[in-house]
Amino acid sequence: MLVLIKTFLQMLHDNWVWRKQTWELAKIDLVKTYRGAALGWIWLFVKPAVYIGVYYFTFAVGMRTAAPINHMPFLLWMAVGIFPWFFMGDMIGGGGSDVYHRYSFLVNRIRFPLSVISTFFTLSKMLVLVGTMLFTIIMCLILKIKLTIHLIQLPLVFALMMYFWTMWSIWLSPLSAISRDFSKLIGTLSTPFFWLSGVLFDLKALPHVGRIIMYFNPVAWGCVAMRDCFIFHKWIWHSHHEFICYLFICVVVTVLAMHSYARLHKEVPDVL
Amino acid sequence: MSSRPKTGAKLSVKARAMRAATTENERVSWAGEGEAKVIRDNDKNNPIAVRFSNVYKTYYLYKNDKQRLLGTFTNKIDHKVINATDNLSFTINRGDSLALLGLNGAGKSTALKMITGVCYPTRGTIEVHGRISALLELSAGFDGNLTGRENLEMRCQLWGFTRDETEALIPQMHEFSELGDYMEQPIRTYSSGMKARLGFAFASSINPDILVIDEALSVGDKRFRKKCEERVKDIMAKDNLTVLFVTHSPEQALQFCTRGIVLQHGSSVFEGDIEGACQYYDEH
Numbered sequence: 001m002l003v004l005i006k007t008f009l010q011m012l013h014d015n016w017v018w019r020k021q022t023w024e025l026a027k028i029d030l031v032k033t034y035r036g037a038a039l040g041w042i043w044l045f046v047k048p049a050v051y052i053g054v055y056y057f058t059f060a061v062g063m064r065t066a067a068p069i070n071h072m073p074f075l076l077w078m079a080v081g082i083f084p085w086f087f088m089g090d091m092i093g094g095g096g097s098d099v100y101h102r103y104s105f106l107v108n109r110i111r112f113p114l115s116v117i118s119t120f121f122t123l124s125k126m127l128v129l130v131g132t133m134l135f136t137i138i139m140c141l142i143l144k145i146k147l148t149i150h151l152i153q154l155p156l157v158f159a160l161m162m163y164f165w166t167m168w169s170i171w172l173s174p175l176s177a178i179s180r181d182f183s184k185l186i187g188t189l190s191t192p193f194f195w196l197s198g199v200l201f202d203l204k205a206l207p208h209v210g211r212i213i214m215y216f217n218p219v220a221w222g223c224v225a226m227r228d229c230f231i232f233h234k235w236i237w238h239s240h241h242e243f244i245c246y247l248f249i250c251v252v253v254t255v256l257a258m259h260s261y262a263r264l265h266k267e268v269p270d271v272l
Numbered sequence: 273m274s275s276r277p278k279t280g281a282k283l284s285v286k287a288r289a290m291r292a293a294t295t296e297n298e299r300v301s302w303a304g305e306g307e308a309k310v311i312r313d314n315d316k317n318n319p320i321a322v323r324f325s326n327v328y329k330t331y332y333l334y335k336n337d338k339q340r341l342l343g344t345f346t347n348k349i350d351h352k353v354i355n356a357t358d359n360l361s362f363t364i365n366r367g368d369s370l371a372l373l374g375l376n377g378a379g380k381s382t383a384l385k386m387i388t389g390v391c392y393p394t395r396g397t398i399e400v401h402g403r404i405s406a407l408l409e410l411s412a413g414f415d416g417n418l419t420g421r422e423n424l425e426m427r428c429q430l431w432g433f434t435r436d437e438t439e440a441l442i443p444q445m446h447e448f449s450e451l452g453d454y455m456e457q458p459i460r461t462y463s464s465g466m467k468a469r470l471g472f473a474f475a476s477s478i479n480p481d482i483l484v485i486d487e488a489l490s491v492g493d494k495r496f497r498k499k500c501e502e503r504v505k506d507i508m509a510k511d512n513l514t515v516l517f518v519t520h521s522p523e524q525a526l527q528f529c530t531r532g533i534v535l536q537h538g539s540s541v542f543e544g545d546i547e548g549a550c551q552y553y554d555e556h
Contacts, residue, residue, distance in 0.1 A: 020429075021429055021430055024426070024429045025426070025429075028415075028418070028422070028426055031418075031422070032415070032417050032418060035417055035418075035458075103415075105413045105414060105415055106413065107390070108385070108390050108391070108408075109390065109406075109408050109413035109414075110388075110390065110406075110413035110427075110430065111388055111389035111390055111404075112430070175341070175344075178337070178340055178341055178344060179337045179338065179340060179341035180337055181337065181338055181341065182341060263344070264344065266391070266392040267344075269385070269390050269391040269392075270331060270391055271340065
């Protein structure tokens with residue numbers, strides 16, 4: 001227990017000392033992601049647009065189930081579920097659970113606190129999410145879609161997601177560094193998470209047991225919280241079961257992260 | 273804060289390692305126990321730059337990655353224990369230029385990595401006083417997908433320079449590296465010589481207290497090597513720089529080192545002036 005607390009404090013200290021570099025490295029990570037593409041930043045918008053378009057086609061044209069939800073356009077309902085999914089999907093299968101391979105030179109060429117790699121990687125993905133949500137808000141304003149005061153809780157939603165997924169990355173990255181099998185396994189989880197977490201359906205449709213299980217699903221919480229802001233006009237702590245369960249799994253993942261980090265962070269440079 | 277096995281299971285691993293040590297090779301001593309301590313500060317006035325006291329670095333070799341993953345959960349997985357650094361002790365005084373000589377596998381790079389702080393000793397005490405700039409295995413920590421300039425900017429960031437300082441330094445590094453237009457190309461397109469040139473330009477320009485060079489000069493041509501040697505001599509005279517040079521060719525070491533340590537199987541077998549070290553190295 002003492003080890004976990006010490007590791008946690010050490011980690012907070014490292015992140016505080018390197019805060020400026022964290023910001024710069026997050027920007028560099030963004031540059032790197034879109035490097036080599038002639039269209040560069042446009043891809044930031046093309047990928048979400050294509051996905052939204054395809055899903056919208058499936059639901060609206062193919063299945064004819066694109067009725068407005070809570071008097072809000074179906075397209076908006078879908079977008080505010082899929083945009084956070086892009087972030088979470090990146091954290092699950094797109095490198096977030098395997099940051100040390102992506103930044104191996106920071107692990108075994110330079111002395112750099114390993115936990116900060118997770119922080120700036122998550123931050124860089126978070127910047128994209130914040131960008132797409134701002135884009136959504138602007139589109140709503142242009143199309144005169146009703147927005148409410150509940151949008152002011154967005155920064156809190158971002159912060160809570162940022163915390164959970166940073167810890168997620170700190171937890172799994174050392175294991176992925178040690179075994180490629182493990183990173184593949186986590187990558188495989190990406191698709192099930194997408195289809196089971198209510199990104200594209202309303203969780204209320206699930207039977208009671210299923211809904212309780214979803215209380216403990218961080219991906220489901222991310223989508224629901226985002227929809228509370230835009231669609232259902234609710235405060236996120238209003239549905240207190242979900243909110244408390246999310247805080248609970250934040251604590252759980254913190255403990256797991258500290259355990260894995262304390263046990264493995266000295267071994268990672270040896271095996272990478 | 274330890275990656276050592278848990279107390280209960282430690283004994284069984286220890287027992288196995290002891291058995292292996294006595295039957296296979298008596299020189300391998302168990303290093304998984306005891307305190308590992310790293311003291312690191314930026315005190316560049318300390319007369320000691322680097323000190324190793326009875327340092328061990330143990331690697332656990334598993335058959336494959338799957339076994340290694342299992343090995344992190346349980347200690348029942350079979351593995352080999354190898355001491356890359358085996359009871360190594362030496363002291364580098366401030367202002368020294370010291371060569372680490374040794375054949376491949378003698379533990380030079382492991383020792384350097386522990387000095388720079390990218391990996392940790394299993395047992396023993398390491399003291400490092402002053403800021404280190406290192407070129408490990410040709411790369412000063414560069415990202416292959418970023419251009420030379422972006423990499424330099426990032427490294428300056430990480431070193432702690434402000435934007436103005438960075439902007440003043442990069443043209444100097446650019447000039448020294450003689451990369452020309454390649455500066456704007458991604459590092460993955462560089463040859464090893466180009467990487468080493470850029471790395472050396474960075475590592476020697478940021479005003480470190482300790483400069484670590486690992487094999488970097490062995491890929492450059494003669495003229496560039498000469499230029500590097502002059503640069504090192506220059507900053508050594510000026511700033512009381514401590515230099516650690518790793519090589520397996522004694523000719524280079526003779527150029528600008530005054531002291532030498534010969535490593536063999538992870539421990540130091542000779543420590544003294546550079547001529548003596550080179551002679552010892554050639555004879556053994």
